[in-house]
Amino acid sequence: MINIENIRNDFPILKRKVHKDKTLVYFDNAATTQKPIQVIDAISNYYLTYNSNIHRAVHELAEEATAAYESTRDKVAKFINAKNREEIVFVRGTTEAINLVAYTWGRQNVDKDDIVVTTEYEHHSNIVPWQLLTQEKGAKLEYIGVDDNGELLLDQLDKYLETGRVKLVTFSQMSNVLGTITNSEEIIRRCKKKGVRVLVDGAQSVPHLKVDLQKLDCDFFAFSAHKMLGPTGVGVLWARKELLENMIPFNGGGDMIREVHKYETSWNDLPYKFEAGTPNIADVIGFGAAIDYLEKIGMDKVREHEVDITKYALDKLSQVKGIKIYGPMDAQKRGAVISFNLGDIHPHDLATIIDEEGIAIRSGHHCAQVLMERLDVSATSRASFYIYNTKDEVDAFIKSLYRAKELFRI
Amino acid sequence: MHLNIKDNKVVDVKFTGKGCAISQASASMLTELIMGKDFEAVKKLSKEDILDNLGLHDLGPARIKCALLSLKVLKSGLYSYLSEKLKDTASADKIKEEASGLY
């Protein structure tokens, strides 16, 4: 088991009080996680001691900054077991990574009457870019449905694949609302048989599960640093080298070029072809420290802790009368994300009431309005856990739900 | 939100909606506030009027949207009424601007 006390000591924010004297219970980790002191130090250390631009200058500061920035690329490649470091492209986040693929590969490869397949439990960032693309091209966007247990209806995928018109299947490896862990290997296997490309949104999976890209065998993979102890403003697009080589650039500008002439330009090598302009150097360096932190704990230990606390929370929550929990009830089949509704209390009201006790949960549509429609609700409340959360905190959370029930007389 | 305006007065007003307690309370309060009022007075209603009447002055940026949702709906409705029925583009544009600046 992991040593939660030691871990908690690395997170200065967990010591602050909210609403004057309430201990903070942070259960909004699916939105963004807190940052350990190691990450904060790595960022401030860059600004304090070797701040400079990268890749160009030859002075010592630039050498140090370039080395630190590039070392994060190696750490990422190892963390997700990518074959080549040059397949790791730094972007602003999952959203930008998916948009990059839609604007470059998508524009080059999706034509009229082609089909892009997504799912009903996607985040808006894995729906809207494909709407824009398919509308522009006169292509079609189709959805794999979700069953009442919160799992994908894979028969529907087969139906789409049989048309022979599918160019891309794109899905989240873990739902940010239901917590469902997608049967990714099976989807990818079926797509490969038909020669169909696959994009996996790893925003919720990489922070919580061991991800092995060489085993997974998808074509594109996207995730964000800020959901895995790292800073905001950094994310990763991974794509197969052969695909990246044939994709047109997303942004044009400095650093992504080899030679620029008046009317033509040749592109820099991978991954720099996709990293135009001065990147988010400080936060990429901070991201490296976040990966170090997770590696030190071990992703198997992270998962073990999350299954433990999720099982505990599911058990306690299901004893609350009037609660409706969404997604699989088996903690092994889901991540540490629990969406629910309590009677007819609106999630915003519930979140406000329990916030008075210092407990931070998320309420709303979680950028998943297509799923909200499928569940036939306008919103849900969502509690999501990470490595620093404890069962005592879950108890405090459950107690606050009973208080809300009293207030609303349900 | 449905308004019936006769002789420049609001003679009937109703709303339907689902949402959090603040949004529902403010919508209900707003209908009471404008019932029987002159159209001109309704046009002038401001953010402060709503918050005063609700007695909620320290709402954060997330929840103030809940309190102002119904006023936003009302102003958007008045915009359609002014531009389509009364053909008063100047007033319509002004109220549209007010509606989009509510947060």
Ligand SMILES: Cc1ncc(COP(=O)(O)O)c(C=O)c1O
């Ligand atoms: C499943 C999923 N995909 C994509 C995103 C978007 O990530 P970002 O906002 O970091 O671009 C999120 C985060 O909210 C998410 O949970």
